[in-house]
Amino acid sequence: MGVGVHLDKALRAGDYLQIASFRWSVDGHGPGEGYARIERVEHIPSADGLLNPEADGLLTMMARGQTTAAVFCQGMPGPLLLRCGGHRVADAIHAQRLAWDETNPTWPPGEPLWFRDTTEPADAHHSRTEAAGPEPLPAPLGA
Numbered sequence: 001m002g003v004g005v006h007l008d009k010a011l012r013a014g015d016y017l018q019i020a021s022f023r024w025s026v027d028g029h030g031p032g033e034g035y036a037r038i039e040r041v042e043h044i045p046s047a048d049g050l051l052n053p054e055a056d057g058l059l060t061m062m063a064r065g066q067t068t069a070a071v072f073c074q075g076m077p078g079p080l081l082l083r084c085g086g087h088r089v090a091d092a093i094h095a096q097r098l099a100w101d102e103t104n105p106t107w108p109p110g111e112p113l114w115f116r117d118t119t120e121p122a123d124a125h126h127s128r129t130e131a132a133g134p135e136p137l138p139a140p141l142g143a
Contacts, residue, residue: 005086008069012121013038013109016090017073019080032097035090036073039107042118044068044081070115072107079114 003018011017016035045067070079113120 003088004091006089008082008084008087009043009067009121011038011041011069011071011082011087011089013040016093017071017080018088018090019073019076032090032093035093036075037101038071038073039105040072040109040111041121042070042072042079042113042115043121044070044115044118070118072114074101074104074106076106 006015015038016032017038018034019036020034066084068084069082071082072079
């Protein structure tokens with residue numbers, strides 16, 4: 001399984017976002033472990049309402065006035081607010097997991113938007129040449 005990096009504004013429903021680091025174990029981590037399927041994306045036009053007005057750190061100052069991406073991932077109890085910049089996404093996930101994830105959403109489409117003045121991205125981002133979502137891998141041995 002390979003990994004790609006996409007800008008926060010380029011993430012779309014169907015991508016598998018890295019949400020956790022890999023665990024240390026004798027047999028290693030399983031393919032796709034630590035990645036969650038993005039089921040919905042909302043772009044918040046300004047992060048100012050989400051930031052501490054008294055904070056003066058470099059990253060906070062850079063975030064002021066920037067669009068913030070809120071992603072709703074399968075199995076997560078609420079949205080993740082992403083920092084600006086690149087985020088790791090899986091470029092291949094086992095076909096069985098893809099099928100299960102698509103038929104068992106946590107955040108079904110068509111629900112009202114969570115944040116005021118947000119928009120859902122309607123088309124592909126100019127930085128991406130491929131469609132959103134990973135390629136299916138064959139079933140693992142013994143599955």
